[in-house]
Amino acid sequence: MDDCIAKHLRGELDVSTAAMAKSWLSEQQCAVVDRCLQLFGGYGYMLEYPIARMFTDSRVQKIYGGANEVMKELVSRTL
Numbered sequence: 001m002d003d004c005i006a007k008h009l010r011g012e013l014d015v016s017t018a019a020m021a022k023s024w025l026s027e028q029q030c031a032v033v034d035r036c037l038q039l040f041g042g043y044g045y046m047l048e049y050p051i052a053r054m055f056t057d058s059r060v061q062k063i064y065g066g067a068n069e070v071m072k073e074l075v076s077r078t079l
């Protein structure tokens with residue numbers, strides 16, 4: 001991510017690398033938050049707890065900004 005930001009600031013970030021980063025990082029975010037939510041047990045499902053909001057907020061990352069399936073399609077075009 002740091003490398004992508006640096007490349008973007010230099011005007012050197014290409015579509016394929018950005019798509020890879022968006023897809024992989026959002027997958028990681030979901031995996032980490034899902035694991036954290038598990039620690040909370042049933043409270044993790046209750047909307048008044050921040051972890052439940054983190055779970056829904058992380059889930060949408062794989063959809064918006066370009067769905068991850070579309071990111072994979074963008075990457076595949078450069079292979």
Ligand SMILES: Cc1cc2nc3c(=O)[nH]c(=O)nc-3n(C[C@H](O)[C@H](O)[C@H](O)COP(=O)(O)OP(=O)(O)OC[C@H]3O[C@@H](n4cnc5c(N)ncnc54)[C@H](O)[C@@H]3O)c2cc1C
Nearest residue numbers: 059060061062063064065066067068069070071072073074
């Ligand atoms: C909270 C939120 C904020 C948003 N903010 C903005 C914004 O500021 N600006 C903006 O422009 N948009 C915004 N969006 C829209 C967002 O970018 C789209 O939701 C996103 O691009 C996915 O499009 P879609 O919802 O039409 O889903 P669809 O494209 O209909 O996708 C539905 C499903 O089909 C899959 N799919 C779609 N195409 C393919 C394909 N070619 N191959 C395989 N699978 C595919 C998707 O992965 C997904 O699982 C926002 C969305 C949300 C939820």
